[in-house]
Amino acid sequence: SQRRSFTWVGDAVRAMRALAELPAAEGEVFNLGHTKDISIGELALLVKQLIGSDSEIQFIPYEEAYEQGFEDMQRRLPDISKAQAAIGYQPSLDLPEMLERIIEHERLQVMLKTSA
Numbered sequence: 001s002q003r004r005s006f007t008w009v010g011d012a013v014r015a016m017r018a019l020a021e022l023p024a025a026e027g028e029v030f031n032l033g034h035t036k037d038i039s040i041g042e043l044a045l046l047v048k049q050l051i052g053s054d055s056e057i058q059f060i061p062y063e064e065a066y067e068q069g070f071e072d073m074q075r076r077l078p079d080i081s082k083a084q085a086a087i088g089y090q091p092s093l094d095l096p097e098m099l100e101r102i103i104e105h106e107r108l109q110v111m112l113k114t115s116a
Helices: 009-020 040-051 081-087 095-115
Strands: none
Touching: 009 081, 040 095
């Protein structure tokens, strides 16, 4: 049920470069990320759908997934308004598009390894 946002690395790199070149950004802190979040359960279902898998999703209790005393946030969603104002930062890809690119890349890697 935890919720996370996922950002395309290219967006983060472009934003970091733009901020590094902006004198007014020196010494400032900026959040980068995506404005949409998804539950980890929904993410698992989305991945299964995109790859056409019939794998079973296994839910592991929080207490088993993390060591004793570890605390994690239920939701992570950055406030990117400062970066938007400073450099016009805006995520360019939504999660399904990111995953499709990753899946395509990984499938190509498998094909290259099997044909070698």
